[in-house]
Amino acid sequence: MSDEQRGRPSASVHRVGGPLGDLQAPQDNPATPRRRADAVRNRAQILAAAEQLFTEHDPRTITMDRIAKAAGVGRATLYRSFPDPSSVAVALLDEHERRLQGQLIYGPPPLGPGAPPAERLSAFYLAMLDLLERHLPLALGAEVGPDRYTTGAYGFWRVHVRTLLVEGRVSDPDALIDIVLSPLAPELFRFQRHGMGLSRDRIASSLTGLARRLIPPG
Amino acid sequence: MSDEQRGRPSASVHRVGGPLGDLQAPQDNPATPRRRADAVRNRAQILAAAEQLFTEHDPRTITMDRIAKAAGVGRATLYRSFPDPSSVAVALLDEHERRLQGQLIYGPPPLGPGAPPAERLSAFYLAMLDLLERHLPLALGAEVGPDRYTTGAYGFWRVHVRTLLVEGRVSDPDALIDIVLSPLAPELFRFQRHGMGLSRDRIASSLTGLARRLIPPG
DNA sequence: GGGGTAAGTGGACTCTGTGTCCGCTTAGCA
DNA sequence: TGCTAAGCGGACACAGAGTCCACTTACCCC
Structure with missing residues (x-):
């Protein structure tokens, strides 16, 4: 799985790339099979929960565990998207x-x-x-x-x-x-x-x- | 115990201070009882071992445990000097x-x-x-x-x-x-x-x- | 020089967070 | 509707942090 899919944008995406690299979502890539609806939903939940956590607490105290708990998903699910x-x-x-x-x-x-x-x-x-x-x-x-x-x-x-x-x-x-x-x-x-x-x-x-x-x- | 004695220099020491704050060793302070010889020796061992560790390995991988081991002292002894x-x-x-x-x-x-x-x-x-x-x-x-x-x-x-x-x-x-x-x-x-x-x-x-x-x- | 005392020591213990693994669930497809 | 594999999540093992307490010993005093 590429870094991009795992949440950490690869250097090449923004590095310079003609028209801004790929600004569109990852799943537009035909080689990628297509992400399951629940996975997409979970990722959105994770991002929303994490944004709130980072905003309301000391960023250094945010752990994978807290993000997973706040997003209502299991730890492994979180690890699937972000390292x-x-x-x-x-x-x-x-x-x-x-x-x-x-x-x-x-x-x-x-x-x-x-x-x-x-x-x-x-x-x-x-x-x-x-x-x-x-x-x-x-x-x-x-x-x-x-x-x-x-x-x-x-x-x-x-x-x-x-x-x-x-x-x-x-x-x-x-x-x-x-x-x-x-x-x-x-x-x-x-x-x-x-x-x-x-x-x-x-x-x-x-x-x-x-x-x-x-x-x-x- | 003051921060200075615990290894993390207090802001005031370098902050500006007339003659460079106190450049002499902490134990010159008459209020401080006087440090035991073994404690001084241990501190020196810790610093020597740590300098080598930091120089030879990725600084982010240096843990309290490794420093204590390398210096040949117990964990609590290390914590006594440095947080x-x-x-x-x-x-x-x-x-x-x-x-x-x-x-x-x-x-x-x-x-x-x-x-x-x-x-x-x-x-x-x-x-x-x-x-x-x-x-x-x-x-x-x-x-x-x-x-x-x-x-x-x-x-x-x-x-x-x-x-x-x-x-x-x-x-x-x-x-x-x-x-x-x-x-x-x-x-x-x-x-x-x-x-x-x-x-x-x-x-x-x-x-x-x-x-x-x-x-x-x- | 010997004894008392408190500073100093170090290992053991708990706690928190990490990262992985594996059996279960369920979305997507035929 | 049933098959299949992607996706899921709890359990587990491990590592490092920080604390505690019983033991040791340097230093002071007599």
């Missing part, structure tokens, strides 16, 4: 991230193509900030160990940022990509926002300022 | 970080006082990169959950960076501190260095470039 709690969060987060990914490629400027790279980077920062603001528990739940960098979504952000950096004529863009993305780490956002009590706007201003300095206008 | 594996790594890392902390305050420029803030920030980036390069396993082992931001050492780096940002006349320095520090996350360094195969020098160049752009010369 661990963070992959459930990743799947959930995925839906929200895909919308942004679509906007980055096809949407209107400054998020989409057409605006100067510095402005697009600023817009990207702001959009990611919104994503974090709205779905912080999921973003935190999706972070287990070095998962942040191996997740398909991170690969997508990398490709996007790289494009902007190249377009902006910075030197050695490849060495700068992950530095540009580092202020968007969920754990960091949480610390700034709730530990330090910074407002969304102050963080946003700092990030747009950073974008402006990183990519010289022109 | 979890990451705090052992923190204690180990601490020794190396204190040297750098001393240099930042008392050392010669550009690391210490005297150089323009942009240059001092660059020097700080390079020194931190060296620390990561040399002690990456410990740095990774010290990272469990949101510990990065609650550790005493992180507080020290914050104070230092804040000073430089204020001196460099950037707008809203407090919102920029953690953004400036974010590219130094151990997990990120690991990804850049070993996942992406970037050389130390390319990362260094990107960071010094970043420092130059963030703090305008003058």
